[in-house]
Amino acid sequence: xxxxxALVFRSGMRSGIxxxxxxxxxxxxxxxxxxxxxxxxxxxLAIISNIDDDLFIVSARQLGVPxxxxxxxxxARCYKPHxxxxxxxxxxxxxxxSSVVHVAEGATxxxxxxxxxxxxxxxxxxxxxxxVPHRRPGR
Numbered sequence: 001x002x003x004x005x006a007l008v009f010r011s012g013m014r015s016g017i018x019x020x021x022x023x024x025x026x027x028x029x030x031x032x033x034x035x036x037x038x039x040x041x042x043x044x045l046a047i048i049s050n051i052d053d054d055l056f057i058v059s060a061r062q063l064g065v066p067x068x069x070x071x072x073x074x075x076a077r078c079y080k081p082h083x084x085x086x087x088x089x090x091x092x093x094x095x096x097x098s099s100v101v102h103v104a105e106g107a108t109x110x111x112x113x114x115x116x117x118x119x120x121x122x123x124x125x126x127x128x129x130x131x132v133p134h135r136r137p138g139r
Contacts, residue, residue: 098117
């Protein structure tokens with residue numbers, strides 16, 4: 001299973017966000033819930049998840065944070081990093097890509113979101129290394 005990611009949209013400005021992984025017995029990372037709660041007070045949040053709806057319901061209860069949009073692999077009929085799952089999240093938010101910041105622990109999510117025109121943040125956990133493309137569309 002892949003990581004769950006969140007998008008933030010705030011009309012007229014760029015925003016920041018946090019990332020999280022699927023839960024088994026609470027948050028995998030202790031900073032996740034607090035960060036999402038703080039961001040939810042100011043920004044619209046969305047989750048893009050490679051898990052199915054039933055598993056996400058359990059995770060969502062553990063988070064205790066309301067999301068403006070939830071897109072699961074089951075709903076999108078594809079898994080991250082397929083562009084269609086990210087496009088569906090943007091559609092559900094009614095957001096222009098240039099107004100969205102996508103944050104992910106999974107580095108494979110960065111390139112598709114950049115290609116759609118979103119700003120991206122890679123949350124590098126546990127010393128993870130990878131090469132992340134730096135080009136944006138049309139550049």
